[in-house]
Amino acid sequence: MATLPNPAVIPVLDHDKVVTAPFIKCLVRLIRAQDAYGSWKEKCDFDVLDHFTVPEERRCALPLMGDPDPDVLWRLDMFYQAVGVAIEERSGLLVSRTMEISNEGFGRVLFTTRRLVLLSKTLRDVHRFGFSSLRKLAKTGAKLVNDADRVIEAYPDVARA
């Protein structure tokens, strides 16, 4: 575990190097683990993460209300899985995630470890889930991991209760 990069570091990177950000690497690893038949083998990391970015003009074209389709739910799931794994790698604690989403794409995601709530995020407009850029994706993920880590530091005994 010591050889893994720290997913909570927010690096300042240009576009070509953003896939080397620890959180992005963690996300790509989880996505590629689902590629049982090797059909994404030829794809580069940028292509694998393609649909995670929704440029502003494309987002504006999306309807305000809408039911999330399975693809966007899968991406949401992968993103928060990566957050969970990154928190586990960082802290060495077992983290469990509970996610409640209504058909209309509203809900909440909760990360807990033992008696401690690490993260609690309200989910809105899940059908429009996506980031304006890969850099933003890396930054958001790393921020969530950092936040959870600070909570563990503040309540170390509850996290191990």
Place this chain on the structure above:
Amino acid sequence: MATLPNPAVIPVLDHDKVVTAPFIKCLVRLIRAQDAYGSWKEKCDFDVLDHFTVPEERRCALPLMGDPDPDVLWRLDMFYQAVGVAIEERSGLLVSRTMEISNEGFGRVLFTTRRLVLLSKTLRDVHRFGFSSLRKLAKTGAKLVNDADRVIEAYPDVARA
């Protein structure tokens, strides 16, 4: 709030008096609150709670695997809503519930307040949800409320963090 009965008390009651148990009263109150057209007005509390009890022979007749139907999901929701309300009445804290259930009826329900996890229960075989008797229902509910209350007492600062 002081006039409300303590829902965490587990009274020893015979069948006719079980509806006076504080947890059952709380549950009946929540169910009757959904009766916007007054169509259950004539029903006594026993009838309102009818489907919450699944006698052993009826449970045995149910298939082992099965997708939960909307009715049983509604009862599950009401039961855990009553647990949440009872914890709030008992502790005076704001409690939030996150429930994740798969289509096959497996999942988890989590009660949290601020940074503290009050209850975390794995849900299995939701399509067979029900209690062998009303007394068992009252007892199970009161036990969950008691458990949550003990957690609040153990970590009072985290529950108010």
